[in-house]
Amino acid sequence: AQKVTQAQTEISVVEKEDVTLDCVYETRDTTYYLFWYKQPPSGELVFLIRRNSFDEQNEISGRYSWNFQKSTSSFNFTITASQVVDSAVYFCALSDDRFWGYSTLTFGKGTMLLVSP
């Protein structure tokens, strides 16, 4: 069975601080995908990134960066110079890779990030 653990329930930072959101996953599949989604107060989940299990390169997109380490089954997300607009719940998710059928997402419980001015 697949499992995603986000141990940090809530993080509070002051604007311009850097913050890292942790994600640890469990799967028996050799091919899988990892995601981060952002859920602002409006409710819809917004896609941030997808990585497949064969691509361990770290990725940077503006103030966002992701560190994928297969050896520790972790896919951590760092926001540099946080802003108030970053306040949201962030979900890490895992999906398998089913060529013949469908794939489903297994989500962690989420980390609520509060960025104060």
Next chain:
Amino acid sequence: DAGVTQSPTHLIKTRGQQVTLRCSPISGHKSVSWYQQVLGQGPQFIFQYYEKEERGRGNFPDRFSARQFPNYSSELNVNALLLGDSALYLCASSSTPQGANEKLFFGSGTQLSVL
């Protein structure tokens, strides 16, 4: 272009009643998935439909059912509502049948409260 739209945004029902939630995917997307998000938890997969066929079902009782129409919109039905069905119900669409290993586009959800 419009994103994924869901209706209604909020709904209050009493135990034992039935409810129908609606979802319109992004234009051109043929795959629709439903997720249930209980307060304080991550979304949990309920159903996926592609080209009007059920492609997958999560670990939910038979009280939950869904269908997809020729225009790719979808309905989620829940019968005999229980207090534990209170949650945010999210609809997501994608352009491929693989569903979740591609980028999903989510609606803002329907907040269902069962009293």
